[in-house]
Structure formats: structure tokens, C-alpha cells
Amino acid sequence: MRTPAVRPVDRKADSLNKHAHYLFLINPDSGKTSLSTKKNLVAQVSKHVNARTLISESESHASQLSRDAMMAGDTVVACGGDGFQNIVAQQAVETGGVMAILPFGRGNDFANSLQIRTIRDAEDAIKKGSVHFARYVDVEFSDYSRICLTCAGVGLLSEASFRAARLPLLKGKLLYTAAALISLMKLRCHHYALTLDDSETIEELLIFIGAASEYTGGGIHIAPQATSNPDKLNVLYATSLGRAAAVGLLMKALSGKHLTHPKVRNQFHQRCRVTCEPNSFWASLVYGDGEHLGDLPANLQIGSKPLRVLVPHAIS
Numbered sequence: 001m002r003t004p005a006v007r008p009v010d011r012k013a014d015s016l017n018k019h020a021h022y023l024f025l026i027n028p029d030s031g032k033t034s035l036s037t038k039k040n041l042v043a044q045v046s047k048h049v050n051a052r053t054l055i056s057e058s059e060s061h062a063s064q065l066s067r068d069a070m071m072a073g074d075t076v077v078a079c080g081g082d083g084f085q086n087i088v089a090q091q092a093v094e095t096g097g098v099m100a101i102l103p104f105g106r107g108n109d110f111a112n113s114l115q116i117r118t119i120r121d122a123e124d125a126i127k128k129g130s131v132h133f134a135r136y137v138d139v140e141f142s143d144y145s146r147i148c149l150t151c152a153g154v155g156l157l158s159e160a161s162f163r164a165a166r167l168p169l170l171k172g173k174l175l176y177t178a179a180a181l182i183s184l185m186k187l188r189c190h191h192y193a194l195t196l197d198d199s200e201t202i203e204e205l206l207i208f209i210g211a212a213s214e215y216t217g218g219g220i221h222i223a224p225q226a227t228s229n230p231d232k233l234n235v236l237y238a239t240s241l242g243r244a245a246a247v248g249l250l251m252k253a254l255s256g257k258h259l260t261h262p263k264v265r266n267q268f269h270q271r272c273r274v275t276c277e278p279n280s281f282w283a284s285l286v287y288g289d290g291e292h293l294g295d296l297p298a299n300l301q302i303g304s305k306p307l308r309v310l311v312p313h314a315i316s
Helices: 035-046 059-071 082-095 109-113 119-128 156-164 172-185 243-253
Strands: 007-012 021-026 050-055 075-080 098-103 130-133 137-140 145-148 151-155 190-196 199-211 233-239 264-269 272-276 285-288 291-295 298-302 308-311
Touching (some): 021 059, 035 119, 059 075, 059 082, 059 098, 075 082, 082 098, 082 308, 098 109, 098 119, 137 285, 151 156, 156 172, 156 199, 156 285, 172 243, 233 298, 291 298
Parallel strands (some): 021 050
Antiparallel strands (some): 137 145, 151 199, 151 285, 190 199, 190 272, 233 264, 272 298, 285 291
């Protein structure tokens, strides 16, 4: 039997353990905020709880620190962006631990989906919030699997994420919109084989997304209906478009009004599999949470193991 993907817990975080310990784990490279500023913000939030603070040195270091802390019963506060939160969340899923978020990234889409939009929101979640069972995408490749907290996809999503990481001065929607427009200057649509539950199709696509939550690209409301069917993956894709039409679709997506576009498909499935033609570099890249997750083929579905995250108040 599948574990329900999303269920709020009607009890305060403080009541889980009055003597709870917290590890504030800082990614020094997240976003545009200096490390000294991050330390000051962490000090402001952590003064209310029994806490220690560590600086991550690498992805593997953050993963090990998170695992060790959660195995000891500590709550790990991921002080970084979506990619860093993904590392901590992976350990929360594997250990059954609890995580919290202090958003320091340039996108912060996972935090946004949990209504953690300010430092005050993060502080409230840690001091007196609720435990929320968050949705995520389980992405299985040929020899390993990863989770994705927001939207995992290929095509334009991957190209824009790839380019966004190389644009140093921007953040939020502006960053990812600029990256998408640069990608559309050299528009590529690719052929993908899709298996959606028991249905198979081959499509030439501009973009394909498997969404657990509503936002990607620094607040772009790409999957506004994502949480309306808690146990299923929200699958969205756009079939082949010319450059001008693709730019128009992007503009609609910025305000979440793209679902009625005739080239857009918005569906819900228990599972999906995506493959592409071999030797196609751009087509095969799978990105999620602003990071390269792996290369096609891949299987996607809503994760069944619980992901427990502290939020400012219960989320329906």
C-alpha cells in the first residue's frame, strides 16, 4: 500500500520534542548572500532553539552531516537553495528524519511551495510550526535514483536551468526567464517516447515536466494544479512550437495562464517513463531543483516514503 504523499500533522513542532536539537547546515555558495550575512541570519533564528551551526564543504559532506544528525534525532535546517535543500531532504526521506528550511537560494521554489517566503516564516516554522509531509518526485535512472522537491523535467526546463547556473547577477523569475529566452534563441524541440501509466506515445516536445509542487524557475507558476491530486504526479508538456509561439507560451507561464494553450497537456499519472533518441546531449538532460539530476531514460512518480518538513502553519 502506498503511503499518502501529503498529509499535514495537527501538532506543533515544539510538542514533538521539547528538548529538540537543531543542526543549522549552511551552504556557503547558495544564492548571492555573503557567508557572514548567512551566519548572522542563522544566529538570529537559531537563538530560539537548542542549536549548533556547521558549514557544508561539499555535497557529500552535507549529505553525511545531515544523515548523522538525523540518525541522532536532530532536526536539520537546510540553509541554502533548492539544490541544497534537496541534499538534506534526501537524507530525511532515507532516515525518516525531520528537516526545516532557511531559504538562501536564487530560486527558493520548494520553500515558496511550503509558504516559507521570508526569514520570519522560517523562524516561525522552527519555533512553533507544524510538521508537514511534503510531496516530492522520485526520479529513477538506470543505476541510481534521486528525489526532486519541485519539478523534474527535460527540454526547455533543463536548458534554462543549465544556463541559469551560469548567469551570476540575476535571481528569481528574472534569472530563469532570461535563461529561458536565451535557450529559445537556439530553439530545440526533441523527440521523446513517453509511457504514461499504461499509455505509450512518441512526441516532439519543447518541454516535459513531472511536478510535485507548483513552482519552478524562481517562482514561475508552472504547475498550478500540482497538489490537487496528492497521490499522482502532475505531468505537463508542450508539443513542438516555433520560436515566436514558444516565447508567447513562456510569457503565459510566468502568470500561470499557460494550461489553456492548445499545445499544452496537463495530466495526472501514477508513474511515467521518459526516453529519447540516443546521442542527443540536450534532449537527455534531466534537471530538477536547479540541478542536473541525471540523464534519460528515467522513471518518475510521486515519492512514497514520508518527507517531514517544518512549516509555519498547517498546509491543506
